[in-house]
Amino acid sequence: MSESNRVVLGVASQQWRDTWAGIRAVAPLMPGAVLFGLAFGALVRVAGIDPWVGNYASVSVVAGASQIAIVEQLRAGAPALIAVVTALVINARMALYSAALAPVFAAFPRRWQLGLAHIITDQSAVVSLQHADDWPDPVRRRWFIWGASGPFVAVWSMGTAAGIALGPVIPESWQIGFIVPLMFIAVLVPGLRTSPAMVAVAVATAVVVLGKDLPFGLNVLFGALAGIGVGSLVPDGRRAAPREEGHVDDAGGEP
């Protein structure tokens, strides 16, 4: 906070650096967001939806899977209410990210909470949660989370714009839908170490496939909830709450 803290565009250099750290944390996922945006944009064009409305969707709803579902419902001639409800059920998982981010956002000013809430996405939310403990200072933390969220939404929106302008330029045989599981494998697996988390992953996976016939993509929501519920019953060897139990487990013991 001294002579190095030059102010550019009203933002001090420390804050630029923290924003940049957030961008770097999420950067490997940005090409995937662009591709997914391209796919949504191409769908908007094929469905004959007004280009402005398509772009508006990506900056207002900011949730690709639900936007695709809306376009498909409209194409199929479904009632508007059904299209909206389908989208909201798909996006219900965002409430889980929001709950998990509540302690992370708690010390932020109200306007930051309101602003950052809008740009919660699967990718930025989980990257923010993974890094939150590294940012004890809430001021620096909020700039980091802004960096991990804002530019990610920006590239998603630019991908949409490009897809609407270009149409379906990516051959279907490339099956770019694979980018979806791949992105989330890249977010999930490298940080997967504790037994509660592994149980949560196994239970969520099982419930999703067992619930494959549920409507509205409810199997994803139920899978996530079941994983959280069962996983949180599993004792975490590394964090075995010594304050409650009155003793300390062998730290770093056998896996």
Place this chain on the structure above:
Amino acid sequence: MTAFLVFTAAAVGTYLIRLSGVWLLGGDRELPDRVTRALRLVGPAAMAAIIANALLLEGSEWRTFGAWHLAALVAVGVALWRRTMGVTIAAGVAAFAVLLATGL
């Protein structure tokens, strides 16, 4: 016009969903240990649910075994080995491209 209204309604509803947890669980309160432990699993559980749905299923049918599963296995292996996001994605894309090119 219908599309505009539908997206607007979905945007408002989704914003309220995104705000819900921050709003209800936020503030100075100390969350119970049980809740904190559950919230720590939101990321892994949600990621796994999305992966399972996108990888193993195709709509409400099982996805036919092939390039998707094999490339995902390569990505998981590399992720466990190198523990970085960028390398995992690069490996998954490369494996998927090779598998598609060989006609799987």
